[in-house]
Amino acid sequence: MSEILRTHDLRAGYGLIEVLHGVNINVDAGEIVVVLGANGAGKTTMMRAISGMIPRTGVVDFLADDIAHLSAHKVTARGIAHVPQGRGTFPELTVEENLRIGAHSRRDSFAADIDYWYGVFPRLQERRLQRAGSLSGGEQQMLAIARALMSRPKLLLCDEPSLGLAPLVTRELFEVLQRLNSETGLSVLLVEQNANLALEIASRVYLLETGEIVSSGTPDEYMNNDAVRKSYLGH
Amino acid sequence: MSRFFQYLFDGLSSGAIYSLLALCLVVVYRGTGYLNFAQGEMSMFCTFLVWKLNDWGMPLWLAAISGMLIGYLGGATVETTLIRPVAKRSQFAVFVVAIGLFLGLNSLAGAIWGAPPQETMPSLFPNEPDDFQRIFGASWRYQSIGILIVGLVVTGLLFALFNKTRFGLAMRAVASNADSARLVGVNTGRVLAASWGLAAAIGALAGTMVAGTTGEVVPGLMFSYFVYASAAATLGGFDSLGGAVIAGLTIGVVENMAAGYAPKWIGQEMRLGVALLIILGVLLIKPTGLFGEQKVSRV
Amino acid sequence: MALVTIKRNSPQHIAVRVLGVLLVVIAVLWVPTKMTTGNIDSMTNALALVIAASALNLVIGYTGLISIGHSAFFGIGSYATGVLVSKYGWGHGWSMIFGALLAFVFGFIVALPALRIKGIYLALVTLAVAVLFPTMMKWPKLEWLTNGARGISGIRYEELPSLPFLGELKGRDDRTVFFYWYAIMLVIITVLVCRGIVKSRMGRALIAIRDNEIGAEVMGVNLATTKTLVFGVSAALTSLAGSLSVARTGVVTADGANLTLIGSIVFLVVMVVGGAATITGPIIGALVYVWVDNYTRTASASGEGLIGWLFDWSAVSPASIILSVALIVLMFVAPDGVFGLVRRLARRVVVIK
Numbered sequence: 066m067s068e069i070l071r072t073h074d075l076r077a078g079y080g081l082i083e084v085l086h087g088v089n090i091n092v093d094a095g096e097i098v099v100v101l102g103a104n105g106a107g108k109t110t111m112m113r114a115i116s117g118m119i120p121r122t123g124v125v126d127f128l129a130d131d132i133a134h135l136s137a138h139k140v141t142a143r144g145i146a147h148v149p150q151g152r153g154t155f156p157e158l159t160v161e162e163n164l165r166i167g168a169h170s171r172r173d174s175f176a177a178d179i180d181y182w183y184g185v186f187p188r189l190q191e192r193r194l195q196r197a198g199s200l201s202g203g204e205q206q207m208l209a210i211a212r213a214l215m216s217r218p219k220l221l222l223c224d225e226p227s228l229g230l231a232p233l234v235t236r237e238l239f240e241v242l243q244r245l246n247s248e249t250g251l252s253v254l255l256v257e258q259n260a261n262l263a264l265e266i267a268s269r270v271y272l273l274e275t276g277e278i279v280s281s282g283t284p285d286e287y288m289n290n291d292a293v294r295k296s297y298l299g300h
Numbered sequence: 301m302s303r304f305f306q307y308l309f310d311g312l313s314s315g316a317i318y319s320l321l322a323l324c325l326v327v328v329y330r331g332t333g334y335l336n337f338a339q340g341e342m343s344m345f346c347t348f349l350v351w352k353l354n355d356w357g358m359p360l361w362l363a364a365i366s367g368m369l370i371g372y373l374g375g376a377t378v379e380t381t382l383i384r385p386v387a388k389r390s391q392f393a394v395f396v397v398a399i400g401l402f403l404g405l406n407s408l409a410g411a412i413w414g415a416p417p418q419e420t421m422p423s424l425f426p427n428e429p430d431d432f433q434r435i436f437g438a439s440w441r442y443q444s445i446g447i448l449i450v451g452l453v454v455t456g457l458l459f460a461l462f463n464k465t466r467f468g469l470a471m472r473a474v475a476s477n478a479d480s481a482r483l484v485g486v487n488t489g490r491v492l493a494a495s496w497g498l499a500a501a502i503g504a505l506a507g508t509m510v511a512g513t514t515g516e517v518v519p520g521l522m523f524s525y526f527v528y529a530s531a532a533a534t535l536g537g538f539d540s541l542g543g544a545v546i547a548g549l550t551i552g553v554v555e556n557m558a559a560g561y562a563p564k565w566i567g568q569e570m571r572l573g574v575a576l577l578i579i580l581g582v583l584l585i586k587p588t589g590l591f592g593e594q595k596v597s598r599v
Numbered sequence: 600m601a602l603v604t605i606k607r608n609s610p611q612h613i614a615v616r617v618l619g620v621l622l623v624v625i626a627v628l629w630v631p632t633k634m635t636t637g638n639i640d641s642m643t644n645a646l647a648l649v650i651a652a653s654a655l656n657l658v659i660g661y662t663g664l665i666s667i668g669h670s671a672f673f674g675i676g677s678y679a680t681g682v683l684v685s686k687y688g689w690g691h692g693w694s695m696i697f698g699a700l701l702a703f704v705f706g707f708i709v710a711l712p713a714l715r716i717k718g719i720y721l722a723l724v725t726l727a728v729a730v731l732f733p734t735m736m737k738w739p740k741l742e743w744l745t746n747g748a749r750g751i752s753g754i755r756y757e758e759l760p761s762l763p764f765l766g767e768l769k770g771r772d773d774r775t776v777f778f779y780w781y782a783i784m785l786v787i788i789t790v791l792v793c794r795g796i797v798k799s800r801m802g803r804a805l806i807a808i809r810d811n812e813i814g815a816e817v818m819g820v821n822l823a824t825t826k827t828l829v830f831g832v833s834a835a836l837t838s839l840a841g842s843l844s845v846a847r848t849g850v851v852t853a854d855g856a857n858l859t860l861i862g863s864i865v866f867l868v869v870m871v872v873g874g875a876a877t878i879t880g881p882i883i884g885a886l887v888y889v890w891v892d893n894y895t896r897t898a899s900a901s902g903e904g905l906i907g908w909l910f911d912w913s914a915v916s917p918a919s920i921i922l923s924v925a926l927i928v929l930m931f932v933a934p935d936g937v938f939g940l941v942r943r944l945a946r947r948v949v950v951i952k
């Protein structure tokens with residue numbers, strides 16, 4: 066299997082405070098890799114470090130090129146799409162404008178992609194001329210994912226998409242992610258605090274604690290690990 | 301009745317300039333969240349350049365376009381080199397740099413072109429004593445009609461830019477959520493520089509038209525216009541382009557009517573007082589303006 | 600690491616502080632006894648700026664409210680003294696007090712929108728005030744009071760009082776010395792008021808407001824009232840500087856240097872160049888400002904030195920150009936101003952623990 070992403074000794078933080086203390090992870094083509102970690106472990110920081118939203122040191126190899134020195138908009142152009150924690154939609158723009166700006170890094174025609182996403186999320190089509198700010202949480206998350214995928218990325222970074230969503234909506238969302246993964250071969254790096262559903266769709270799992278990867282393994286190993294079950298699965 | 305139309309028309313014409321300058325403020329504000337206190341002085345300085353180019357023999361319209369181009373480059377450069385580096389620190393730092401620009405450009409103009417420089421400025425439009433049309437008993441000077449048309453055309457172009465182009469969408473995205481804009485691949489730095497450049501270019505055009513009506517270029521050219529423009533931006537809600545335009549025209553009409561119908565109390569001297577009252581009133585009663593989002597942060 | 604470490608309130612610390620006070624006292628005494636009349640006058644001018652910039656500092660440096668309308672408060676003091684002394688025969692002192700009260704009320708009104716909006720938007724209101732003030736003073740309706748665009752002249756102390764130590768004051772030189780001491784007295788009042796406010800419970804609340812609004816509310820401080828009151832006090836202090844200037848020059852016109860928008864900007868420059876949010880900053884800023892102003896004026900007039908050579912082409916004194924460049928450069932290299940820079944450098948040598 067070919068490797069999409071590999072980080073080596075990835076360090077990042079805010080001001081003088083280092084939050085990530087040398088993270089090494091990798092994502093292979095077609096995988097859904099889940100990173101579990103408690104609140105404040107540095108999951109969001111890791112995602113932001115990969116997509117170039119914050120200054121970082123170390124190596125971020127994407128398709129065998131080091132992108133650790135690139136700024137965020139160039140990382141996007143390379144083929145990484147990042148759905149930030151809290152969705153990060155553009156509330157003042159309409160749903161359709163949100164999708165159009167999602168394709169900003171592309172130079173080709175993307176009208177067909179918009180129709181495709183309306184097919185995947187019919188509710189977005191119903192609301193295409195509404196401002197994104199008026200959507201419900203679940204709709205916003207769908208919009209955020211569709212917008213990210215408008216750039217036709219090779220890797221999708223997804224930061225706690227389940228946050229604030231009803232379990233049913235979360236399940237629906239994860240099913241879409243899984244379907245995209247199996248149908249189009251999209252690689253996904255998914256960060257979650259609430260792990261039950263995430264483990265169901267994961268190919269591989271990392272555990273992040275206070276800025277360091279402390280273990281990795283298959284979803285099954287984690288589901289059967291008592292300590293992990295207590296901390297992240299709530300049962 | 302003819303008086304009414306006269307005040308209305310004169311008001312619309314001066315309001316068109318307030319609108320243009322208010323648009324400059326709004327374009328910068330939407331992109332960066334800053335009020336550019338040096339906007340008026342940037343316009344004034346560009347107007348001096350336009351005047352100088354014209355003085356050297358360039359046709360005025362060409363000089364105005366050149367002035368706008370220089371303004372664009374200057375505005376973009378100011379944003380990248382002076383504003384953005386200090387913006388990380390605080391809004392106050394941005395304010396101080398803008399004040400530095402204000403004082404710097406103002407005194408530089410005075411230093412280069414003499415103090416007080418009183419350069420005669422031709423108008424972009426026919427401006428002989430009999431260059432007017434009588435409509436509804438009011439005299440509609442070609443100069444004022446020209447300003448109104450230019451104002452509307454620029455506004456229309458700006459709307460088209462924001463709503464119909466890829467770059468305009470990117471600008472709106474940055475205004476809406478700068479972090480997400482970076483994540484979808486927008487080069488936010490370029491957008492911010494372009495916002496300042498655009499504002500400076502429009503400001504150059506507005507300044508040229510102001511100087512054309514007064515017939516002279518002086519360092520204090522834009523002081524009062526900047527106040528009117530801020531009043532318009534405040535009334536319009538700071539982040540609304542349409543709001544700025546409507547508010548600018550409204551303020552122009554209101555202050556002309558006030559000055560015209562109460563010549564003893566308000567007259568030409570106290571027109572500015574009307575603008576001050578509008579700013580005070582709006583900020584006290586509805587700080588988000590008439591068309592704005594909840595962006596002006598409230599205590 | 601610092602070369603020397605001194606304990607707070609140790610004898611060494613006290614000695615350093617006494618030495619500092621002594622130096623200031625010597626400097627204050629040195630000016631009127633050793634300087635030429637022209638230079639003493641410049642110092643008085645600097646002291647007026649110290650007052651205005653300290654007052655502005657109270658608003659900007661400590662509360663985070665932004666004002667570019669303080670020229671209007673300066674103007675209120677100027678006109679109060681000008682009108683009351685020349686037309687109604689008031690004494691200078693009373694006219695100054697009246698001006699300060701008037702400025703307090705106006706400042707309070709101007710700051711009212713601060714109840715609802717944040718710092719930078721208040722600046723818009725103050726901007727409008729700054730632009731409107733000279734216009735209003737020239738308003739024909741007020742001509743009976745302000746003499747319109749001509750302004751008021753010939754506002755002088757008829758007789759200077761005789762002062763202890765200084766004795767009878769006569770002629771131009773004595774007059775200059777008198778106004779110097781007059782200014783020193785007002786600066787002391789201003790510094791005491793500013794210190795008083797900053798060190799008080801209200802002052803600590805102010806700093807809380809600047810740093811974190813919510814925090815201050817938790818402290819049980821009424822934000823709105825505090826802000827507007829401080830703005831009023833700041834306006835009143837600024838008007839003192841206006842009264843002082845009129846007493847010194849004997850004239851007031853609506854377009855006078857410190858009464859227009861440019862005046863507000865000068866106060867701001869003085870404050871930021873010296874160092875915002877410190878008591879000493881505005882004093883240093885004013886000295887720097889007046890020195891740069893005088894130096895560049897003579898240098899560019901005579902064409903001598905680097906400044907004269909650099910600004911050979913300039914039709915006017917390049918002081919404002921140099922100051923605005925300095926202002927911008929300072930925001931990059933030392934946002935805490937000259938005083939902040941000096942303090943940081945000094946801490947490399949001496950640290951007080």
Ligand SMILES: Nc1ncnc2c1ncn2[C@@H]1O[C@H](COP(=O)(O)OP(=O)(O)O)[C@@H](O)[C@H]1O
Pocket residue numbers: 079084102103104105106107108109110111
């Ligand atoms: N913008 C920020 N500035 C300073 N510290 C931050 C910032 N964002 C997060 N942190 C700190 O970094 C650490 C990791 O945060 P984060 O990456 O958001 O964790 P997670 O996403 O795993 O909950 C936390 O201690 C948090 O307080």
Ligand SMILES: [Mg+2]
Pocket residue numbers: 108109110150225
């Ligand atoms: Mg997080």
